[in-house]
Amino acid sequence: MVINYGMTSKKALECYGAKFLARAHTCRKVCLPMKDAMDGDAVHWYLAVIMLDDKQVHLLDSYPSKKRQRSRRNAVVTMIEFLDGLFEDLYRQVEPTLDPPVLEKFSLTIPSIPEQRHESDSGVWVCSWMMGASWDSSYNIWPCGDIRRMQLALYLVQQPTNYIRHVVIEEANRN
Template sequence: MRTLLPGEWIDGDVIVAAYYAYYLELIITMYADYKNMKEAEKDVTSPRCWFLPTYYSQAALADWSSLNFAQAAGFRDRYMGRLDTCEKIYVPINCDGHWYMLLVDISHATATIWDSLESPSRREKMINESLAILASLDFVLRQEARALFGNRFSFLNFQIYRQAGLPQQPNGFDCGYYVMKYMDSPCIVVHDSYQHDLDHARLLLALYLVQSPLNKIRRRLIQEARKL
């Protein structure tokens, strides 16, 4: 939770301690779980978005070909609903210690890279990582996708773009927060009038995480806070 203090990293591969990386990734995954929970409240036939956890991209980028069908089904059952109602898939990705988002838009057959700290040195790697994610979606969803869209359908045929006009983070440690903001309100982030107080937003996010029903130590944290 201290990673949400102003000036601290919200990232998965930074600083020195292994547990630090684990908890930072957990924050993003918790928020993905929360967004999926809200999507599940919609009518069963309503258009939906899928929010994948950080370890999905880690598995895909490590060696997707080694993933067995049981593991693939685990991702499918927990984080993916009916493909016929899915409009977009949000995939957080870590590139050399920097978080960015790949937004897969099924209705437009596009995959867009949302990056709050653009760097020419990372562009090619991000493209290759995006292709690996699309290949993983083909692996997990091939049977259902081809039943819906035909045998020639492939996520690898989607056009890959970079989202233009994104506000750039003013430092090297806020990429994790921006990824969660992309999950929350991407259309607002790209608006010309968008201004954001990151320190204030971090405090609000910390409050959400403490109070979230997905937080397994929620009750203990609230009890400790009451003692202060």
């Protein structure tokens, strides 16, 4: 999103720093949902997970495509380059005595993960990986289906940061 709007790392820090980045220097993992706009209206989601302690970037794609592999890797590399500048600016402001991680030196790996049968489930897989990323680095998720979609929807609706949470709950109680 930030890169699509042509933001510099300094501008991103200015806009989002107070809300999202105040404790970024204590992060161990950073999840980057990535969107691949394909032919026509098709959209595919995949995930890059930056493992700061391990100095690795994991590229997770539940529906890999040989045709799109290079462009997806390049998009992750572009995001890493952007984040390098962001981390450098952030550390300068928040923790000037610490050196920021140099993400461009991290190895980009593609772990062996389950693959989905239908391309249309990629967003559900990305959400599942992100929800489990804090405690699990194996990226094994259960198969997608209506039950999993409903679990994700309920989880997202119930989050305190969902600003229309009360509306959804009121509607559910009415029905």
